[in-house]
Amino acid sequence: MGTGGARGLFCLLMLGWFWSMAMPAVAQTNAISHSPAKVVEKYFALDNKGVRLDATSFESVASLVEWKEEPAWGKVIVISGFTVPDDFRQWEIVNRLEVVVPVEFRVLGVMYLDTAGFVPEPGTEQVRVRVKVQGARWKIVEPLVPPHVGQKRMLNFVRQALLEETDSARQASLTVLQAALRKAKE
Numbered sequence: 001m002g003t004g005g006a007r008g009l010f011c012l013l014m015l016g017w018f019w020s021m022a023m024p025a026v027a028q029t030n031a032i033s034h035s036p037a038k039v040v041e042k043y044f045a046l047d048n049k050g051v052r053l054d055a056t057s058f059e060s061v062a063s064l065v066e067w068k069e070e071p072a073w074g075k076v077i078v079i080s081g082f083t084v085p086d087d088f089r090q091w092e093i094v095n096r097l098e099v100v101v102p103v104e105f106r107v108l109g110v111m112y113l114d115t116a117g118f119v120p121e122p123g124t125e126q127v128r129v130r131v132k133v134q135g136a137r138w139k140i141v142e143p144l145v146p147p148h149v150g151q152k153r154m155l156n157f158v159r160q161a162l163l164e165e166t167d168s169a170r171q172a173s174l175t176v177l178q179a180a181l182r183k184a185k186e
Contacts, residue, residue: 030064030138036131037091039064039138040101041084044148048082052147053157066134066141074113077125077148080106080186097133102126105148108184116173118180155181 030039043064051057058070082105085091092100105127109120130142149157158181162174 032133032136032138034138035086035088036099036138037084037086037088037101039131039140040103040129043140044082044084044103047148048079048150048153050147050149050153050157053149063137064140066132066139067144071144073146075146076111076113076154077105077146078108078111078118078151078154078181078184079148080108080151082106082148092128094130099131101129101131103129106186108151108186111154111177111181116170116177118177118184120180120184122184122186151181151184 030042043061046052046061051060052070052073053076055070055072061070062068082103084101084103088099090102094100103126105125107121107123107125109118109122111118127143127145129140131138132141133139155178158174158178162171162178165171165174
């Protein structure tokens with residue numbers, strides 16, 4: 001292979017490397033080329049899986065939101081699911097760089113962390129999520145709502161707490177909580 005062929009191969013390899021480095025940025029959910037509803041959907045899909053239950057996992061949602069840290073919450077909204085409309089006609093379009101996307105949660109109830117209590121409150125909850133372009137990305141700017149976590153994930157969370165708990169009174173409270181979460185229905 002001559003010098004020109006080696007140079008061409010090197011350029012081709014470098015071009016491939018640069019392209020592979022650029023691909024994650026192109027594929028990001030909150031890129032301005034994507035729908036702002038996808039940002040909202042991704043955020044609440046992660047929330048549904050319980051990522052906001054642990055302050056150390058804030059990084060998994062940090063790129064989707066404007067705020068810099070997750071506050072300590074005293075309660076968790078337990079849900080069976082949520083919907084985010086893809087149809088822009090269902091959004092409030094403030095301008096080209098700002099929209100309000102409605103989210104509907106199917107709520108089972110509220111779990112209070114300090115008392116390990118669950119209050120069944122079946123119904124729906126509507127949240128209007130404001131999303132703005134910041135830099136070249138869509139970001140959720142408000143509202144900052146308590147975690148909305150799926151029933152299955154909350155049961156796993158309580159099961160893990162029960163396994164780690166050594167105090168018998170707390171174990172009893174967690175057992176009651178686990179039973180209440182299992183019975184929760186829409």
